[in-house]
Amino acid sequence: MGLMAMAKDIYDRTRIVKPSTRPLRVYAFDPGAGRFVGNEMVATVPYEKLEPGPVGARFAVVDYDYEQKVYYKAVDLDHPWIVMRRGLDPTEGDPRFHQQMVYAVACETLQRFEVALGRRLHWFDFEYAERDGSKPPARAAVTKKDGAEEPQAEKPNRLLLFPHAMADANAFYSRAARGILFGYFRASETDPGRNLPGQTVYTCLSHDIIAHETTHAILDGMRHYFTEPTNIDVPAFHEAFADLAALFSHFSHKEVLLDTLAKTGGRLYDATLSAEASAGSDKKKDGDAGDGKDAAQIQSEIAAINPLVQLAQQFGEASGMQRGLRQMLGTRPNSNDINVLVEPHDRGAILVAAVFDAYFTIYSRRTADLFRIYRDGGGQANPVDLPEALASRLAKEASRTAEEFFSICARAIDYCPPVDIEFGDFLRAVVTAHADFYPADPDGVRAAFVEAFRLRGILPKGASSLTESSLCWPQVADNALPPVVGLQFGDPNGLTRKEKDDNGRILRAYAADHAAKLGFDPRRGAIKAPSFHPIFRIGPHGDLITDMVVELVQTEIVTDDAGTGPYPFRSGVTLLIWQEFLHNGKRADPKIHYVIQKLRTAARQQRQSEHFAAMPRTGRRDEHRHRPGDDGAIDEKKVAAAWQIDFGVMHLGV
């Protein structure tokens, strides 16, 4: 350049393209699985510049050890020597690897959700909530080096990750701590499973536990009121959803998937799910340690060696349980569990089992032809060794279907009512969302969901039958509700501050004007719009469809006389608002096409009051502080805070 006086080259031919991802090594499961296939993997997380911690835009690792009252040296993932080797080598002995792994798996989990939902997600707004919901104080503009003034950027709302927060067999998400606390503990001296007796076990090195806890935080960001245990399903749903996210991520790990396929003869699922499969007890392999006499026994035995369908193996074994923290294939479908199981994890497992039943049904449906081709070509009916090509095709099908199922579950959240969720609502949300996204459904995914839920007694209360049309949330009739004039949809990268402010105002005004039509009782207080976000998807004809998901919530404080003390009683609707296509060069006003209601009824309030009154004491020593005095003045925020799921207690020892 320079010697020849030519027109300036507008092309930059020398630039090195900024990487979109950062590779980081992590344990595929946990250190306890060290001697098994594929326990180390490389997580590819979105590239961002990191400060030591690591601290990025969405996550910040703060390595404070409450037990020892020290911090641990923070890893600098941008250090060239570390970048060079794709992060530090997996090890239990270096806290900096622990920081790297928590960061990597949390990022990976968030990424999976954002990909599935096609939009950027937000954490619960900790600062905003702590400020009593008031507006942030105006901030002084900052003067840049060149003298120009620009408004100070908003404070990043990061999720804090504390890899060694406490010496307890526990890990949990806490709004108050604005993040996730991971504990460490000594393995059982007598029953340590594959660990050394008395060895220190770190929950922050369990891929599943990190994914599970991060999912709690993600769900809390999407649905603020799912942490109010207004009925027995709410905490169970939070747990189930977190387990689903952790489990489906297993199927993205190709090496493990291939290994499991090889060891199960391609049957990732369990025999008792379908009749044709139950004939296959002669296919038992070495790994199948069960006596094989009882179907349930085989099932649990497969689960015990099948890493895909169990959670947090090291944690479970180290605490003397002799198995993973939770096994998803241990139960035969029955419709009674739903009536007797109350503990959130146990109850959540019913939902997880139902989703996995549907998943395996679709997996077998989609691979049946592969097996048929294989047999027609002279392959064994029940192969002991799968040909590599077949295994690889099966793996592709298994992981593609897993991704699809994860997306279905994630998208269904947008179609759930904003408060007081029940398992049946989730089924309706799944079916409706799926019908909207994939109207054709050639493999019968929706039918598989409905049948799996039915087998486990999960039946939606409002639906008149189990046909698809009656399970789908009803669509709003044309012109039954006026359009939401002025609503802005932004683009998939999010809404600007101004767009958000405008939308909030428009939605609150709309709710106030049309409260009765939406199903609210206008006399029972203001209706707020705790969240709204645009969703973008490609329709069946290749057109871009843009919706806005809006939560509208009305809160009453009930001062109850028989035992609960004051509590918030909320009614809410989820709106799906459709941005009309252009017509003759004009855009019509946005129309509401779903109003998914959880309204105020005497029965619902009665149920909630009953449930709150019966709620066992948490066992926290300071719990009396959580409950407002019976005669004291009523502070809505404090009242609401008294009725939050306590994940710290819920996850304890389980």
Next chain:
Amino acid sequence: MAARKTAKKKTVPKKKKKAVKKKAVRKTAKKAVKKTKKKAAPRRKPPQPAPGGAVPAGGNPAGLRIRMYRVGFGDFFLMTVPTDNGPRHILIDCGVHAKDTHSIKAAVEHMAQETGKKLALIIVTHRHADHVTGFAKCKELFGEFEVERVWLSWYENPKDGKAMALQANIAAAATQIHQSLSARSDPQSEPYRNMVANITDALSAAGGSQNPEAMAVLKGFPGNPIRYYKAGDAPDLPDDLVAAGFAAQILGPPSDASLLSKTDKAAQEYLAGFSLTATDGGAIFPKGFSVKPERYKSPVFEILPREEIEARIAAAQPDQLAVGASIANNQINNQSLVTLFTFNGKTLLFAGDAQWGNWANFMFGGVDSATLKAESKAILGNLDFYKVGHHGSTNATPKDALAAMKDGCVAMCSTAIDAYPGVPRDPLIAGINSKTRNQLARSDQVAAGDQEIDPRAGKALAKIFDAVTIENAAGKCGYIDYVI
């Protein structure tokens, strides 16, 4: 039975119909009784000859008496049923734990005198110290008793391996939690220490051995009187009581085996959790990795100061021991034997300390349904007497159940203020008072042992109750009577 009745009806001329019908019913009733005898208790001694039929069955003019002894935080109820053979007595629980008024010996002494050391039936609802210690403390005296029947919850059946394993697990966890909590001196831990002590003390009452002394007393009565029951069982009542028209129905504990295995799983996991010695305070990483708090840098501290973050981490930690204590405590409460008695057209409900899980089963038909079953509504709507569950704690008396109870029924509640967190729950007590039209008697409304009437216990007793305090060799015994 119905068929026979109609057959008679047809053959009898209209005029005499009434009288004959009565006779017929009585006859069939007697036959039915004989049948039950043969079926349920073939090994028993032949029943005493019935006295010439002069007294109509169930028609004794004297009512049934319910007596609540004040012993502190604990249950001690004596029910006296008038029968053809004179009054027969039923003892329901005998124990005290926290807030001991030191009157249990005097009370047992008094009860021994009143009953002539003869009990038709002992019911022990569950194995908590506040329901069983009396048997251990007064084991010599109880050793002199004649007891026809002892009813226990099926969770106590030594032949049920799973139930026994569960009890052992809960006991082991409780012992461990108790040891750890004993090292604490803060007042907030006290109630939780009480909770686990309620389990461990019941195990080791008198002598600190792991042998459940109280259970040994109960199992020591001659004549093999022990029966184990679960919801839905037809209980075996002594003949005199049956002849007097006294009946009983077992409503809890639930018998769902999957529920038991779930409970057991939870107990095991908690047990496992507590056996983990956290880290013994030793460092987990070589010293070089540690950074002093003031030297650790993070951009996060600009948003939330370091000290604030540390304080929030500290506050977010759950108290593992307190949680464990609550769980172990609730598990045993939910093993409670729940009995519904009927006598002379009156119904009486004794729910032990049963909490939500147990109620859910017999009242609501499963935990998911929030509406009372029709039959539960019928039972509660006809209730004449209610022994308030779990000393007046909120989750032992569901609001729905209270609402469904008959207006103006009578209730008794053995309780003591400041013994347990949130017990008795004032709003619930107020709710019961309005439901019973102030016919609620609290055990702290009579003087006993070293305690006077607790002025905080509320208004004076309703006239239907008799509060008595008398002195005997063992001390001051106080009780409240109600005749239904």
